[in-house]
Amino acid sequence: MLAIILTAVLGTSGLAAVGTQYMNTQGEGIGPVAVANNTESFNSGSNVLVDDPAITAQGDDEGARTVKEFQRDEPFSSFALTWTGQKDVTAFVRAEQSDGSWSEWYSMEPLSNEEGITNGTELIWHGPTNKIQVSTLNIDLFGEDAAAAGIDDAGQAVPEAETPAEAPAEAPVEEPAPAEAPVEAPAEAPVEEPGADYSASNNTDGLAPLPSNYGDIQPVADVDEGLNAVFIDGNEDAGVGIDNVADTDGMPRVISRAGWGADENLRCSNPTIDDGVSAITIHHTAGSNNYTQAQAASQVRGIYSYHAQTLGWCDVGYQALVDKYGTIYEGRAGGMTRAVQGAHAGGFNQNTWGISMMGDYSTVAPSDATIESVGELAGWRAKVAGFDPTGSDTHYSEGTSYSKYSYGTRVTLPNIFAHRDVGTTTCPGDAGYAQMDKIRSIAKAKYTSLQNDGTGTTTTPSTSTPGSTSVTSTSNAPSTPAQPSQTTEPAEAELASEEDALATLLTGGSSGGTSLLNGANSEQILTGIGSIAAVLIAASLADGSLANALGNAGNINGVPVLGDINLTEIIPVVDTAINLTGDNKYSRAWNDLNSTLGPVLGAAIGGETTVNYASEQNSEVSFVPFENGIMVSSPEAGTHGLWGVIGDTWAAQGADLGPLGLPTSNEYQDGDLLRVDFQNGYITYNKMTGETNIQLT
Incomplete structure (x- = not known):
């Protein structure tokens, strides 16, 4: 949950991704x-x-x-x-x-x-x-030597009639006697190779079989x-x-x-x-x-x-x-x-x-x-x-x-x-x-x-x-959050404990100790953990909006979220914008997205950043920030874009450290809803009602 995410931002090591394994054929x-x-x-x-x-x-x-x-x-x-x-x-x-x-x-x-x-x-x-x-x-x-041996590609002996037979036709035709001679007979006789055995066969196509000692004529190795x-x-x-x-x-x-x-x-x-x-x-x-x-x-x-x-x-x-x-x-x-x-x-x-x-x-x-x-x-x-x-x-x-x-x-x-x-x-x-x-x-x-x-x-x-259950869609900031599924979410008391821990981490508690709001800065956050979630929180600290985010904290279907987290505020860690005209995973994904949904992400505002964080589900995570959102990639989840309400909702539940994991699809129409699939669930958004639904699997 968010307490775990923010603990990680302060430098806690050895984290594993929150959520269940997506692969479901564990027999x-x-x-x-x-x-x-x-x-x-x-x-x-x-x-x-x-x-x-x-x-x-x-x-x-x-x-x-x-x-x-x-x-x-x-x-x-x-x-x-x-x-x-x-x-x-x-x-x-x-x-x-x-x-x-x-x-x-x-x-x-x-x-x-x-x-x-x-x-x-x-x-x-x-x-x-x-x-x-x-x-x-x-x-x-049989190779080239087979032709010299009088053998065709099917292993059959080639009759003499198939060799050049122009000589008999060149005999003088002016004299009657020679013209009456049976000149075709010699051409019908097969040419016998020395030592070859052309014994009678039971073939019905008129061709002689392969010589029994063909191995002496043409080695198999050729x-x-x-x-x-x-x-x-x-x-x-x-x-x-x-x-x-x-x-x-x-x-x-x-x-x-x-x-x-x-x-x-x-x-x-x-x-x-x-x-x-x-x-x-x-x-x-x-x-x-x-x-x-x-x-x-x-x-x-x-x-x-x-x-x-x-x-x-x-x-x-x-x-x-x-x-x-x-x-x-x-x-x-x-x-x-x-x-x-x-x-x-x-x-x-x-x-x-x-x-x-x-x-x-x-x-x-x-x-x-x-x-x-x-x-x-x-x-x-x-x-x-x-x-x-x-x-x-x-x-x-x-x-x-x-x-x-x-x-x-x-x-x-x-x-x-x-x-x-x-x-x-x-x-x-x-x-x-x-x-x-x-x-x-x-x-x-x-x-x-x-x-x-x-x-x-x-x-x-x-x-x-x-282990998943069907949950009715709730609004983005519900006053009465739905009860979480027992198979994927912690108990209510456990949530309360995490919320207390979250408040302590943000404010330092009653003792006024070091907290995110009075002690950490963007550089410390980025070097402390290295995750997309850390970059997002660093952006919130930079413009002073994390306090507002905490004040608007809630949950969607039992998944805690911070309010006012916006993907468009993400800090470009690599200042030079990525080249999207080349042949790489981001350019291919970006072009595919533009060809299907149009320029929804806008222009790139930074280069590819590979974060230090990895989990059982993702061996390596990288991202590229855009004007209107972000593209996220891992070998396991692929390369996909996030923007708009669904993108902000994913960011608010903890981005790559949250229970949903990384996106496995771009946004698509699902009936009356917009939807994005993730490694451990999906998010839907109803444009007519403004309702957002997080479903964990």
């Missing part, structure tokens, strides 16, 4: 589970001739084709191909099963295709095996460079932890990251937090649908390892995954109620939330349990974000060559759309795509039930987490 876990992740060059595999009518990846004709075969001593359950730069890769994989038979061929669609970074296919779950075969298109399996094979096993024996995680405020039951065994050491950065979620993207993971519940958790661990380590995405690309049993798994770290930016729909990752159905739904429809869970989760997340699951909105493409739309293209999309709607992909499969309307319908029903909140009245969308 009982199984501890970090080790995942086997191995990569080797694609050319290390063996060239094998396969006569399988299901092969479609190499050539247009039927018949035997050459594929890569990999056999490993240790079993693995998932496979992918990766490469750098841009490659047009088409690939299929099948796995040898325990009885010696082969699985079906699984399509391996590219996940991304960006020059200069590691790109790859989907990670295909095929089940435990020691041997796989990979069929490819646009990949040179195959296309830069392509790698990835073998992953998610350790299905580890199982999954208890799924008794948050279901408060209608949140479906979710297996937390700890529950499925995420090794948080694999993450290479903190999550990026957008200013809100405006749509949900539906995916499928591809691969086999034939898995057990234990193997489902294993798949999630494998996907995490592949996305975070192999592709360098630092974490799972999706915010959530749902298996065929309807079990939901928490994906990317950062909190399922926060606008965590994923890596799931190139060109449309900002402000979207990805849910991936585990399996291949190209021809097989997702199970009813899967569709129900996906719809329920989407409806709950739409309610948290405040958008209609059956509505639509305008989005602007972020580009990337994997997107269907070039950078800056304006696209109107359903609020729940499929990956194929924005990307060059078939995801989530034809059968999965056919279920989109059903998913939206289930989501809408969930959304509506949460809006009604079981009381027959409509509530505003909330970023609520377990």
Whole structure:
């Protein structure tokens, strides 16, 4: 509370942020589970001739084709191909099963295709095996020497007819006798390489198979460079932890990251937090649908390892995954109620939330349990974000060559759309795509039930987490403050004690000791703690308004606030104004804000200041002052602007040291209210009535 804040300003150290943790998926876990992740060059595999009518990846004709075969001593359950730069890769994989038979061929669609970074296919779950075969298109399996050996890119011997055959046509045609000779016969005979075995084959396309001793002609090591094979096993024996995680405020039951065994050491950065979620993207993971519940958790661990380590995405690309049993798994770290930016729909990752159905739904429809869970989760997340699951909105493409739309293209999309709607992909499969309307319908029903909140009245969308309660809006300076929630606020006697401490700190008490009003100055405050709250209080001391602020002290929904605290009075610690024409987090956020709401902040009046204070929620806090407010940033909360009544209310409850934490969104319209989301709650303002509401979660 404010007493704690002002104690900190006097130099007390070791503070932690007031308020509850925002992340709400804290279930009982199984501890970090080790995942086997191995990569080797694609050319290390063996060239094998396969006569399988299901092969479609190499050539247009039927018949035997050459594929890569990999056999490993240790079993693995998932496979992918990766490469750098841009490659047009088409690939299929099948796995040898325990009885010696082969699985079906699984399509391996590219996940991304960006020059200069590691790109790859989907990670295909095929089940435990020691041997796989990979069929490819646009990949040179044989190298330049293959052409000299009379072998085409599909591993077939090239008949002599395909070599230059102009010589017979140059024979003199004036003499009748030579013209009657069968000149075509020699051209039809194959050219035999020394030692090559062109034995008869059962091909039906008329082409001879790869010579049985092809390895003597063209070493495997000369195959296309830069392509790698990835073998992953998610350790299905580890199982999954208890799924008794948050279901408060209608949140479906979710297996937390700890529950499925995420090794948080694999993450290479903190999550990026957008200013809100405006749509949900539906995916499928591809691969086999034939898995057990234990193997489902294993798949999630494998996907995490592949996305975070192999592709360098630092974490799972999706915010959530749902298996065929309807079990939901928490994906990317950062909190399922926060606008965590994923890596799931190139060109449309900002402000979207990805849910991936585990399996291949190209021809097989997702199970009813899967569709129900996906719809329920989407409806709950739409309610948290405040958008209609059956509505639509305008989005602007972020580009990337994997997107269907070039950078800056304006696209109107359903609020729940499929990956194929924005990307060059078939995801989530034809059968999965056919279920989109059903998913939206289930989501809408969930959304509506949460809006009604079981009381027959409509509530505003909330970023609520377990333990929060709905509180009626009160005025900015209420005469009879509402009682605080027992789960987030101290008891009434405790508040009184803090108010006494606050008065002593401000005035020095009856003993007339050192106080903020008679002893401290701006420099002492800034060097004593280093926080945005300290800068604001220093500004109040500088113009003598803190006494007025104390006199107008009150609370909003049980949260103590000081009156007359104004963001526009903040002291610029760095006098030189920040350059907002460059490419940095503040310029990007400032330009985004101007393009959506206009110049609400005005001009910058100072540079970026990084404060000394840090907490469990924010590893680093910085700010830039503007004419009409402030921009605040941390790696965990993102970069957002505050101004006007909501900005002043945030400042009055203690700014970054207050219970709300840092902003996670810019101001937006929520029904008849203006609203800003914070790490531990939100503030709303009704322009018609002048009422301000602080809601902690």
